Amino acid sequence: MKEREGWWPVALEAEVGLQPLAQSLLGEPLVLWREPGGAVAALADRCPHRGARLSLGTVVDGTLQCPYHGWRFDAQGRCAAIPALPEFQPAVVHAACRHEVQLAHGLVWVRLAAPAEGNDSALPGIPRLDDLPSRRLIYGPFDVATSAPRAVENFLDTSHFAFVHRGWLGDAGHPEVPAYDVTETLDGRPVIERYKAWQPRATAAAQDGDWVTYRYEVLSPYSALLTKQGDAGGPQDSYTIWACPTTEESCRLWFAQYTTDETTPDEVLRDFQVTIFSQDQPVLESQSPKRLPLSGGEVHSAADRLSAAYRRYLKRCGITFGVC
Ligand code: FES
Ligand SMILES: [Fe+2]
Numbered sequence: 001m002k003e004r005e006g007w008w009p010v011a012l013e014a015e016v017g018l019q020p021l022a023q024s025l026l027g028e029p030l031v032l033w034r035e036p037g038g039a040v041a042a043l044a045d046r047c048p049h050r051g052a053r054l055s056l057g058t059v060v061d062g063t064l065q066c067p068y069h070g071w072r073f074d075a076q077g078r079c080a081a082i083p084a085l086p087e088f089q090p091a092v093v094h095a096a097c098r099h100e101v102q103l104a105h106g107l108v109w110v111r112l113a114a115p116a117e118g119n120d121s122a123l124p125g126i127p128r129l130d131d132l133p134s135r136r137l138i139y140g141p142f143d144v145a146t147s148a149p150r151a152v153e154n155f156l157d158t159s160h161f162a163f164v165h166r167g168w169l170g171d172a173g174h175p176e177v178p179a180y181d182v183t184e185t186l187d188g189r190p191v192i193e194r195y196k197a198w199q200p201r202a203t204a205a206a207q208d209g210d211w212v213t214y215r216y217e218v219l220s221p222y223s224a225l226l227t228k229q230g231d232a233g234g235p236q237d238s239y240t241i242w243a244c245p246t247t248e249e250s251c252r253l254w255f256a257q258y259t260t261d262e263t264t265p266d267e268v269l270r271d272f273q274v275t276i277f278s279q280d281q282p283v284l285e286s287q288s289p290k291r292l293p294l295s296g297g298e299v300h301s302a303a304d305r306l307s308a309a310y311r312r313y314l315k316r317c318g319i320t321f322g323v324c
Contacts, residue, residue, distance in 0.1 A: 001026070003321045005115040007123035008222060009107040009242045009254065012138060016040050016108055020064060022055035024246040025110055026321055030099065031055040032108060035062045041075035042110050044097035048079075054096065106138045107242060107254060124220035132238050132258040137266060139273045140254035141244075145285045147322030148222045148243035148251040149292035149314060154284055155224050155241040156216055156310055158195060159303040164279050168201045171209070177303035185217070188316060190309035192216040202230055203237060204272035205264045210234065218310055221319045222251075235261035245322050249290040253277075291324040 003026055010023045011032055021032045022045055029045035031054045043064065045055050052068035059065070063072040063080045070083040071090075077098030079090035102109045102123060109123050126132065144151055154160070159177045161170030180195045195214040202212045210230035217225045222243040229236045237259045244252040255273055289297075294315050300308050314323060 001320060002318045003221075003245070004113040005111065005119070006121050006220070007102060007109045007111045009105075009244050010042075010110045010252075011108045012141070012254065013040075013103055013106055013108055018059050020055045020057060020059060022053070023244075026112060026245055027247050028112060029053070029055075030110065031064065032101075033059050033064060035075055037062075039075065040101050040103065040108050042099040042101045042108075043073060043077055044099070046097070047071065048094060048096050105240070105242070105256060106136065124223050126219070126225060126240065127217065133236065133260045134258075135260070135262060136256055136258050137269055138254055138256045139270055139277075140252070142253040142255075142277060142281070143246075144251050144253060144281060145249070146251065146287060146290045147249055147292055148245040149310075149319070149322045150284060150287055150290060151243050151251050151253055152218075152222055152224055152241060153292060153307050153310055154280055155226070156190075156218070156306045157304070158197060158214075158306075159301075160280075160283070161197060161199070164283055165276060168276060168279070169197070169199050171198055171200050174198050179302075180305065182305050182309045184309075188313060189218040189220075190216075190306060190313055191218070192306055199230075202228065203234055203261070204269050205261055206230070206234060208232070216306060218313060221314055221317050222322075235259050237261070248322055251322070289324055291322055294319075294323045297324075 010025050016032050016034050023030045030042055031045040032042050034040055045053055047054050047066040049071050054064055054066055056067040057065045063074050065072045072081040073096045074080050077096040079094035082088055082090055100111045115121050162175035166172050180192050183191050197212055199212045200209045202210055210232045212228050212230045215227045219225050225240050227238040240256045242254045246252050294311050
């Protein structure tokens with residue numbers, strides 16, 4: 001499965017501490033912990049001895065100790081000790097399966113398999129990151145009972161605003177979606193340069209409705225970016241959705257907001273985003289099938305050009321996890 005060669009987010013950097021943290025990526029259980037020096041380690045959450053969950057264990061002197069017979073593993077997966085045999089030097093065969101880890105965008109990223117030679121994979125970048133406002137808030141995790149592609153497509157979908165976000169991001173009197181163009185980045189990721197919508201309450205601080213200009217960009221098969229700016233000159237906000245495909249039919253999401261709003265308190269910004277997503281979640285979880293159909297079975301309208309482009313992009317990328 002090609003997705004195993006990609007980098008995907010699995011946890012907030014801040015939530016990985018000195019105790020083991022269980023996570024799941026592409027259906028595979030993982031355990032994460034932070035070494036005393038600050039680096040984050042990731043192993044398959046399965047002891048090579050008798051298959052116990054390492055995440056039920058404890059971290060001892062920077063090594064992860066299995067809860068069953070106490071074997072200890074370092075961040076490279078090497079077996080550092082077998083307590084039943086104090087004099088024994090464990091060998092390569094006693095090692096646990098370790099995974100590569102990177103820290104970026106406030107999240108921990110893991111790659112399950114090394115890519116084929118000459119085919120290295122990079123984790124998704126945020127275009128013009130240096131131009132984004134420096135105030136960043138990350139919301140989540142949100143555990144959602146649908147596939148990661150369903151969640152990302154919803155983030156890219158504008159024609160639900162007037163229904164799901166009525167009185168907030170959409171107005172029941174104006175459900176129409178103006179014509180828009182979908183273009184592509186040089187590497188084939190779908191983009192809408194400009195999309196205009198009337199929003200009754202576009203941001204946490206908004207007092208009145210406003211015309212809001214959006215820009216959308218797909219960042220990777222399981223992530224996207226939008227930037228929005230009201231005509232009335234309110235704050236400029238950029239949001240990313242980072243989806244972890246935990247299983248074929250479930251995902252864990254984080255949203256990052258980069259905002260020029262320097263005054264609204266963190267909790268108010270957070271409440272706004274939590275409210276918006278609480279409107280999305282029940283509808284998202286009601287969709288059937290939970291995997292995103294790439295080969296027919298759902299009909300598009302002209303208002304769904306970006307969703308259709310996203311599905312074609314997933315197909316071109318060879319994505320098979322979370323789609324059908
Ligand atoms: S199962 Fe882990 S030490 Fe035995
Ligand atoms: Fe929504």
